[in-house]
Amino acid sequence: MSLDPSFDRQTFERVRGLIYQRAGIALGDSKQAMVQGRLAKRLRALSLDSLPCYLDQLDQDPDSAEWQHFTNALTTNLTAFFREPHHFEHLAQQLRAAQGQDVFRIWCSASSTGEEPWSIAMVADEVAAQGPRRFEIIASDIDTQVLNTAAHGIYPLERIEGLSKARRQRYFLKGTGPNVGRCRIRPQLLRRVQFQQVNLLAPQWPVPAALDVVFCRNVMIYFDKLTQRDLVRRFAAHIKPGGYLYVGHSESQFQCDDLFEMVGRTSYRRLPA
Ligand SMILES: C[S@@+](CC[C@H](N)C(=O)[O-])C[C@H]1O[C@@H](n2cnc3c(N)ncnc32)[C@H](O)[C@@H]1O
Known part of the structure; x- marks a missing residue:
């Protein structure tokens, strides 16, 4: 060009x-x-x-x-269903460990076109019988266009090719007529995620405190070190002691030993205050 x-x-x-x-x-x-x-x-x-x-x-x-x-x-919005799958396995374990807990809160803080929060919702649904009594999933992004796509939950069929047949059948409706070649998140899952616009740089985040898990994956790479460090501190203030922060594959280079302990690849547990 x-x-x-x-x-x-x-x-x-x-x-x-x-x-x-x-x-x-x-x-x-x-x-x-x-x-x-x-x-x-x-x-x-x-x-x-x-x-x-x-x-x-x-x-x-x-x-x-x-x-x-x-x-x-x-903004750059690249994403995929079950991207970096180890976080979803870890999340399933945490949901099981929270069996009997009244409510388990997850914030997906740079949700792009929705593949990440819908993956979270699928995992939460799959372990529902052995997990907390209720779960809440908040998904946000700064970009209103991707949020709109995310909330509609309509994707080209190729996007779900990598999912198991069981997940495709349980969580998606296949388009017919003018919608051939597309799929849609089934209504029972569609109700499980609340979408809202949040700029991670804004001084206040309209999300609850005492979160069990925060996903902040593949967005901090776009920020400088100072912004990354500040964000991690702010996430710490929103995550319960014992709760988790998941970051993207190339984002674990921040100093946060006083707030989080690393418990696996790009997964951090909030230390007691
Ligand atoms: C590469 S995508 C990552 C999507 C998903 N988290 C993943 O890992 O697949 C980065 C997302 O961060 C969002 N983003 C960029 N700056 C942001 C900000 N200041 N606040 C909130 N979201 C932001 C972009 O709009 C984009 O959708």
Whole structure:
């Protein structure tokens, strides 16, 4: 892709600064072409012909609805059902260990298009008879577009090819007619996850304290070290002593020995306060 002449280094630095302030996302030097491609769609939608002009409009109105489109355009949403499966096995053990507990609360804090929270919901449903009396799953993301997809629970059939036949049959409806080639989460599971927008950088998180488990996977890689450290401390304040934090495969390089002990690959147990 050739670079738009108005998209020079200075303009890229402006975009970087803005998305860092809004979402904590630290875009690397190599992302200039990606950024151009993604924001070009916004320029077309708004019939604007230069990125500096688009950024000027954003700057002039801190409350503009366009900020959400800008953020949505710059997030990376790669995900999959049962990605990094060891966390789901660990979660199933914790749910069994909580047998008799009144309520078990899980927060999936960067849920993207929903494959992760639906995987959590499947596990919770599977162990329901030997687990806590109730479970609550909150799923959130900063990106409103992926949250919308997540809440609808409709996916191309290829997305569930790797799931066992039992899970495909129990938790998905196969589309027919105009929906051939797609599947949908069955209504009994669809009721089990509450979706809401949460910016992990926001000073307050509208989620309950005393969570049993937090998933924060494959999002901290987009943040700088300071933001990562701050987030881990804030998660600690939201997780019960003995509860768990799961992070992504390349995200375990933070210092948190006073708050969490590592109990397995990218899995951390909250220490007593
Ligand atoms: C690569 S996806 C990871 C999805 C899922 N957790 C997984 O591991 O498969 C990263 C997600 O983090 C979200 N994200 C980025 N910055 C965020 C922020 N400041 N607050 C909340 N979510 C954010 C993105 O919108 C994106 O959906």
